[in-house]
């Protein structure tokens with residue numbers, strides 16, 4: 001038996017949802033650069049779930065279906081109010097709430113294709129209300145009910161802040177959602193596929209994926225990037241911080257990638273958004289610090305920034321709490337997880353690899369009082 005540590009380079013499934021070939025990312029064959037500039041997040045959801053871009057009436061139907069399913073059972077918010085709210089990370093709250101949501105879905109264990117598609121709509125539609133509702137509740141406020149005529153991106157910002165967002169924020173947020181929607185067989189997507197390949201239900205698959213995304217080596221890195229930038233404080237602090245981190249062999253959050261070695265194609269979009277948004281807020285230091293970090297980390301370690309690096313200063317500039325960055329990633333990536341879950345069901349086989357045993361052998365059981 002041969003092992004590939006961390007399954008590096010192992011091709012574990014076929015998929016038509018998204019591809020990374022020669023450092024180019026496509027969703028169903030559409031280059032991410034094209035989608036980032038032109039597509040709404042709703043169009044991307046349709047694309048990922050149906051394998052093609054929607055016609056206008058199909059997009060209208062999906063938008064309507066999402067609007068019809070945005071409301072979250074009051075019980076979910078009531079439970080949140082009972083959480084030890086100042087100690088709960090929003091990713092833990094989201095993981096719990098998605099799992100709870102299954103309890104209120106009569107079709108949760110209906111494994112028919114039609115029911116699974118309906119659940120996909122419900123989960124995608126409700127995630128913004130869950131993430132923003134938790135944020136409001138911990139501020140001592142009531143969740144804001146969705147405004148169903150707003151776009152997915154605008155509605156998220158509206159429910160978060162309780163006021164209609166400006167066009168620049170909506171455009172930036174929509175682009176961030178498009179850029180995070182899917183990414184081949186990343187750790188959380190793989191987790192979701194492993195989970196549902198046992199023929200477990202869609203809610204279990206999404207709950208498992210949220211758990212995997214939460215870690216700092218994956219989606220949790222975006223929050224850590226902002227923590228690092230805040231600790232560094234200003235441009236002059238970047239070089240000493242990095243020298244010390246290199247010396248201590250610390251991982252620099254937001255840099256490196258298992259698949260991209262020349263660079264993450266999503267980073268340039270987020271870099272430009274960071275430049276524009278920090279100019280608008282007047283807090284250009286976050287962009288300037290980020291640029292300086294990129295220069296040094298690329299030169300000294302040969303590691304380019306990944307999607308999590310510039311998304312930190314983008315979300316910060318949109319006035320979003322730092323611990324909501326990863327739940328926002330989850331809000332977008334749910335569309336990709338659901339596409340992969342539906343794809344897995346459509347041609348399922350249990351995912352069960354092997355482990356090479358390296359433990360002790362030929363042991364003899366010793367009764368407890370003789371040990």
Ligand SMILES: CC(=O)SCCNC(=O)CCNC(=O)[C@H](O)C(C)(C)COP(=O)(O)OP(=O)(O)OC[C@H]1O[C@@H](n2cnc3c(N)ncnc32)[C@H](O)[C@@H]1OP(=O)(O)O
Nearest residue numbers: 216217218219221250251252253254255256257258306308
């Ligand atoms: C959405 C996403 O999930 S994007 C990734 C988000 N995660 C992060 O930004 C966390 C920081 N980055 C990392 O930890 C890694 O680059 C990962 C987890 C993304 C990829 O990891 P792997 O493919 O397993 O690479 P691995 O960790 O083995 O690193 C290879 C070498 O590069 C170094 N390296 C990789 N990333 C970094 C980093 N961010 N900072 C410093 N050194 C790094 C490692 O220390 C290792 O060096 P060594 O060979 O001298 O021991």
Ligand SMILES: O=C([O-])CC(=O)C(=O)O
Nearest residue numbers: 182183185186187258307
């Ligand atoms: O693909 C990965 O390993 C991580 C990543 O960039 C993502 O999930 O967007």
